[in-house]
Amino acid sequence: MLSWTLIALITISGWAISCLITYRRQLADVQYLAGPRHPFSPFTLVAALLPTTDWTAGLLMNWVGRHACKSLGLHDVIALVPFISGRSVLYTRSVEVAKQILGHKSDWDKVAEQVDALALFGENLFSSYREGWQRHRRIAGPGFKPKLYEQVWNESIRTYYEMIRTEGWLARESYLHGDVTAMTSKIALYLIASCGFGMSLSWDKAVGEQIKGMTLGECFHIVSSSIYAQIFLPKWVFRLPFKTLRKIHQANFVLESILLGIIERRKADGAANRKERAEKDVFTLLLDANEDEADRKNALTDRELLSDVFLLLVAGHETTSHALASSLGLLACNPDIQEKARKEIISVVPDGCDPTFHDSERFLYVQACFLEAIRLFPSVAGIPQRAVADTILHISADNGTTTDLVVKRDQYIVIDLFAISYNSSYYPDPDQYIPERWLDPTTEQGVNFGAGPRICIGRKFALSEATAILAMIIRDFTIEPVLREGETLVQWRLRCLDGSVANSLGFGPTAFPLRFKKRG
Numbered sequence: 001m002l003s004w005t006l007i008a009l010i011t012i013s014g015w016a017i018s019c020l021i022t023y024r025r026q027l028a029d030v031q032y033l034a035g036p037r038h039p040f041s042p043f044t045l046v047a048a049l050l051p052t053t054d055w056t057a058g059l060l061m062n063w064v065g066r067h068a069c070k071s072l073g074l075h076d077v078i079a080l081v082p083f084i085s086g087r088s089v090l091y092t093r094s095v096e097v098a099k100q101i102l103g104h105k106s107d108w109d110k111v112a113e114q115v116d117a118l119a120l121f122g123e124n125l126f127s128s129y130r131e132g133w134q135r136h137r138r139i140a141g142p143g144f145k146p147k148l149y150e151q152v153w154n155e156s157i158r159t160y161y162e163m164i165r166t167e168g169w170l171a172r173e174s175y176l177h178g179d180v181t182a183m184t185s186k187i188a189l190y191l192i193a194s195c196g197f198g199m200s201l202s203w204d205k206a207v208g209e210q211i212k213g214m215t216l217g218e219c220f221h222i223v224s225s226s227i228y229a230q231i232f233l234p235k236w237v238f239r240l241p242f243k244t245l246r247k248i249h250q251a252n253f254v255l256e257s258i259l260l261g262i263i264e265r266r267k268a269d270g271a272a273n274r275k276e277r278a279e280k281d282v283f284t285l286l287l288d289a290n291e292d293e294a295d296r297k298n299a300l301t302d303r304e305l306l307s308d309v310f311l312l313l314v315a316g317h318e319t320t321s322h323a324l325a326s327s328l329g330l331l332a333c334n335p336d337i338q339e340k341a342r343k344e345i346i347s348v349v350p351d352g353c354d355p356t357f358h359d360s361e362r363f364l365y366v367q368a369c370f371l372e373a374i375r376l377f378p379s380v381a382g383i384p385q386r387a388v389a390d391t392i393l394h395i396s397a398d399n400g401t402t403t404d405l406v407v408k409r410d411q412y413i414v415i416d417l418f419a420i421s422y423n424s425s426y427y428p429d430p431d432q433y434i435p436e437r438w439l440d441p442t443t444e445q446g447v448n449f450g451a452g453p454r455i456c457i458g459r460k461f462a463l464s465e466a467t468a469i470l471a472m473i474i475r476d477f478t479i480e481p482v483l484r485e486g487e488t489l490v491q492w493r494l495r496c497l498d499g500s501v502a503n504s505l506g507f508g509p510t511a512f513p514l515r516f517k518k519r520g
């Protein structure tokens with residue numbers, strides 16, 4: 001009779017041999033490209049739960065390795081091949097490769113994990129594969145027009161005044177904000193709720209009603225920080241009697257109730273009323289386009305509308321709030337750049353009046369400050385894609401030669417927005433905050449807002465909001481970091497920005513304080 005030890009030994013050997021065979025096959029599939037060899041694929045729960053080390057991806061692998069990319073391989077595509085569990089993943093630091101993938105006639109589509117992450121309420125504009133995506137974009141597209149960006153600009157200025165008045169910024173010489181990320185999160189939520197969904201807001205009130213004691217802002221916070229758990233764990237887990245799990249379940253429920261409330265109120269408004277309104281928010285235009293859809297079969301169902309409302313709120317909030325916080329942090333530790341931006345603002349509106357939307361095109365330097373902050377801290381860390389057919393990528397080696405990489409169907413690749421942003425071939429002195437580079441028309445524009453047909457629909461929304469908010473703050477206040485005894489500005493940046501980041505639905509520095517000193 002076989003002993004238990006022998007059975008265990010045979011089982012372990014069988015498993016080890018199967019891991020080895022899979023590992024060798026995956027290495028061959030990626031043509032032995034250089035790159036990390038980890039026990040687990042980054043697209044597994046265990047990899048998301050473990051910290052980032054030389055052996056485990058964690059959630060910050062690409063951030064930690066943003067400078068290492070070049071030294072890892074001769075090519076602008078590297079391969080992470082797991083030797084215990086999960087699929088191999090390619091990573092690229094090349095804009096050219098990114099464009100081949102995101103381009104119009106590409107053999108690539110979204111990956112299931114990313115689609116599931118934002119499909120809490122079903123398919124939507126972001127969380128849809130190529131086939132289902134077009135109708136969402138056709139119906140949401142008309143909402144994003146120059147009229148909207150003007151509304152975003154005006155609302156941003158109104159929100160700014162509400163904020164400084166309610167919080168008493170002007171009542172003292174300098175106002176200390178304990179957590180700038182909380183402030184920008186509130187600004188972004190107010191802007192998307194107001195311009196996206198026509199909710200009239202005041203700074204001292206929560207966005208939308210409270211249900212079961214939770215506000216929309218709190219629901220977003222819980223949903224965003226639990227997103228990886230929600231991707232990888234089955235739904236029933238969140239019904240188990242554990243406080244944290246129940247809270248996530250409740251946040252989803254409350255979020256759904258709030259969003260349904262928005263839709264029902266707007267539908268009750270009636271199409272005629274909606275069409276007469278002078279100021280149209282994104283959602284009004286989306287409902288109009290849905291009702292005008294020639295082929296009713298293609299119109300969005302109520303469930304799909306709910307999912308698109310959720311998506312627009314999340315996408316409009318998570319990205320811009322992080323980018324605004326990074327911009328303010330970087331401006332605080334670069335007083336010369338702040339001064340240059342202030343001079344531009346004064347030259348555009350010398351009489352101290354509030355800048356109008358028509359002035360916005362002249363705030364090139366302020367806008368560059370924002371774009372450079374997104375380069376250093378991309379709000380979206382990467383764009384994962386899956387090959388839907390066997391295909392070829394033209395990749396380059398460091399010595400300038402190009403070669404064809406044969407990619408098999410189902411292979412994952414991540415367009416690594418950190419590696420691209422810190423790629424010194426595109427951006428010399430990549431660690432430095434140099435807004436001037438965005439004034440040079442030859443600067444690589446990058447893909448921080450995506451590219452191709454699925455490029456970010458909210459890019460101009462974000463730019464309008466950020467330019468208005470930054471212009472107002474820089475005009476009225478000097479932004480200063482709260483330094484520790486003997487700390488330099490460079491050390492402050494390393495401690496509060498580069499050294500303290502989080503990656504959930506959006507990426508960026510975590511809570512940090514800033515001082516806003518009233519200008520004379």
Ligand code: HEM
Binds near residue numbers: 126380455457459
């Ligand atoms: C700093 C601000 C922003 C950044 C960096 C950003 C970045 C991106 C990126 C990289 C994508 C492509 C993702 C992919 O292909 O997987 C994307 C798509 C998208 N973004 Fe943004 N975004 C920003 C602001 C906004 C805002 C303000 C909104 C809404 C008001 C928005 C709505 C969307 C939507 C709906 C999509 C999906 C588009 C589609 O698939 O057709 N984004 N964004």
